[in-house]
Amino acid sequence: MTDSPRYTSAVYVISVAAELAGVHPQTLRIYERKGLINPARTVGKSRRYSDADISALRRIQELTNAGVGLPGVARILELEARLARVEAELQRVRDAAAQAVAETHRQYRRDLVPVPRAQFPVRVRRP
Secondary structure, eight states: OOOOOOSOOOOOHHHHHHHHHOOOHHHHHHHHTSSSOOOOOOOOOEBBBBBHHHHHHHHHHHHHHHTOHHHHHHHHHHHHHHHHHHHHHHHHHHHHHHHHHHHHHHHHHHHHOOGEEEEOOOOOOOO
Protein backbone atom coordinates (compact mmCIF):
# COMPACT_ATOMS: atom_id res chain seq x y z
CA MET A 1 0.00 0.00 0.00
CA THR A 2 1.31 3.44 -0.83
CA ASP A 3 1.48 6.43 1.44
CA SER A 4 -0.34 8.65 -1.08
CA PRO A 5 -3.92 9.60 -0.27
CA ARG A 6 -6.69 7.74 -2.12
CA TYR A 7 -9.45 9.83 -3.61
CA THR A 8 -12.89 8.39 -4.25
CA SER A 9 -14.05 11.74 -5.55
CA ALA A 10 -12.98 13.05 -8.93
CA VAL A 11 -10.08 15.40 -8.26
CA TYR A 12 -7.53 15.00 -11.05
CA VAL A 13 -7.56 17.17 -14.18
CA ILE A 14 -6.96 15.39 -17.47
CA SER A 15 -3.23 16.21 -17.67
CA VAL A 16 -2.57 14.84 -14.18
CA ALA A 17 -4.73 11.77 -14.80
CA ALA A 18 -2.90 11.09 -18.05
CA GLU A 19 0.46 11.37 -16.32
CA LEU A 20 -0.65 9.08 -13.48
CA ALA A 21 -1.95 6.51 -15.97
CA GLY A 22 1.09 6.81 -18.22
CA VAL A 23 -0.82 7.91 -21.33
CA HIS A 24 -1.32 11.05 -23.41
CA PRO A 25 -4.32 13.25 -22.53
CA GLN A 26 -5.70 12.68 -26.03
CA THR A 27 -5.75 8.95 -25.28
CA LEU A 28 -8.07 9.63 -22.35
CA ARG A 29 -10.41 11.54 -24.64
CA ILE A 30 -10.42 8.61 -27.07
CA TYR A 31 -11.18 6.17 -24.24
CA GLU A 32 -14.06 8.37 -23.16
CA ARG A 33 -15.47 8.55 -26.71
CA LYS A 34 -15.24 4.75 -26.93
CA GLY A 35 -17.11 4.42 -23.62
CA LEU A 36 -14.22 2.85 -21.74
CA ILE A 37 -14.20 5.52 -19.04
CA ASN A 38 -16.67 8.11 -17.88
CA PRO A 39 -14.94 10.85 -15.89
CA ALA A 40 -16.91 13.25 -13.75
CA ARG A 41 -17.46 16.74 -15.06
CA THR A 42 -17.31 20.08 -13.33
CA VAL A 43 -19.97 22.74 -13.77
CA GLY A 44 -17.74 24.17 -16.50
CA LYS A 45 -17.65 20.71 -18.23
CA SER A 46 -13.98 20.01 -17.39
CA ARG A 47 -13.13 16.35 -16.86
CA ARG A 48 -12.17 15.20 -13.38
CA TYR A 49 -10.73 11.76 -12.64
CA SER A 50 -10.75 9.77 -9.39
CA ASP A 51 -8.30 7.13 -8.20
CA ALA A 52 -10.76 4.50 -9.44
CA ASP A 53 -10.64 6.12 -12.88
CA ILE A 54 -6.83 6.04 -12.79
CA SER A 55 -6.91 2.34 -11.89
CA ALA A 56 -9.30 1.70 -14.79
CA LEU A 57 -7.00 3.63 -17.14
CA ARG A 58 -4.04 1.54 -16.02
CA ARG A 59 -6.05 -1.65 -16.62
CA ILE A 60 -6.98 -0.42 -20.11
CA GLN A 61 -3.31 0.29 -20.82
CA GLU A 62 -2.33 -3.14 -19.55
CA LEU A 63 -4.81 -4.79 -21.91
CA THR A 64 -3.92 -2.67 -24.93
CA ASN A 65 -0.21 -3.29 -24.30
CA ALA A 66 -1.03 -7.01 -24.36
CA GLY A 67 -2.46 -6.56 -27.84
CA VAL A 68 -6.17 -6.35 -27.04
CA GLY A 69 -8.10 -3.91 -29.23
CA LEU A 70 -10.41 -1.31 -27.72
CA PRO A 71 -13.60 -3.29 -28.47
CA GLY A 72 -12.01 -6.27 -26.71
CA VAL A 73 -10.95 -4.07 -23.82
CA ALA A 74 -14.53 -2.83 -23.47
CA ARG A 75 -15.82 -6.40 -23.37
CA ILE A 76 -13.17 -7.49 -20.85
CA LEU A 77 -13.97 -4.54 -18.57
CA GLU A 78 -17.68 -5.33 -18.82
CA LEU A 79 -17.07 -8.99 -17.94
CA GLU A 80 -14.75 -8.07 -15.06
CA ALA A 81 -17.40 -5.72 -13.66
CA ARG A 82 -20.05 -8.42 -14.01
CA LEU A 83 -17.77 -10.94 -12.29
CA ALA A 84 -17.20 -8.52 -9.41
CA ARG A 85 -20.97 -8.08 -9.01
CA VAL A 86 -21.54 -11.85 -9.07
CA GLU A 87 -18.76 -12.43 -6.54
CA ALA A 88 -20.23 -9.76 -4.25
CA GLU A 89 -23.68 -11.36 -4.52
CA LEU A 90 -22.18 -14.79 -3.83
CA GLN A 91 -20.51 -13.42 -0.71
CA ARG A 92 -23.82 -11.91 0.46
CA VAL A 93 -25.52 -15.29 -0.07
CA ARG A 94 -22.73 -17.10 1.80
CA ASP A 95 -23.00 -14.64 4.68
CA ALA A 96 -26.78 -15.05 4.81
CA ALA A 97 -26.44 -18.85 4.76
CA ALA A 98 -23.86 -18.74 7.54
CA GLN A 99 -26.17 -16.54 9.61
CA ALA A 100 -29.09 -18.91 8.99
CA VAL A 101 -27.00 -21.90 10.07
CA ALA A 102 -25.80 -20.07 13.18
CA GLU A 103 -29.37 -19.08 14.05
CA THR A 104 -30.53 -22.67 13.55
CA HIS A 105 -27.80 -23.89 15.90
CA ARG A 106 -28.78 -21.26 18.48
CA GLN A 107 -32.40 -22.36 18.19
CA TYR A 108 -31.42 -26.02 18.66
CA ARG A 109 -29.51 -25.12 21.82
CA ARG A 110 -32.55 -23.25 23.18
CA ASP A 111 -34.85 -26.16 22.35
CA LEU A 112 -32.69 -28.87 23.91
CA VAL A 113 -33.61 -29.86 27.43
CA PRO A 114 -30.84 -31.32 29.52
CA VAL A 115 -31.82 -34.66 31.04
CA PRO A 116 -29.85 -36.17 33.89
CA ARG A 117 -28.35 -39.52 32.91
CA ALA A 118 -29.80 -41.25 35.96
CA GLN A 119 -33.32 -40.92 34.59
CA PHE A 120 -32.53 -43.12 31.64
CA PRO A 121 -30.51 -46.19 32.55
CA VAL A 122 -28.42 -47.59 29.78
CA ARG A 123 -29.38 -51.11 28.77
CA VAL A 124 -26.84 -53.22 27.11
CA ARG A 125 -28.09 -56.06 24.95
CA ARG A 126 -25.97 -59.09 24.80
CA PRO A 127 -26.39 -61.79 22.20
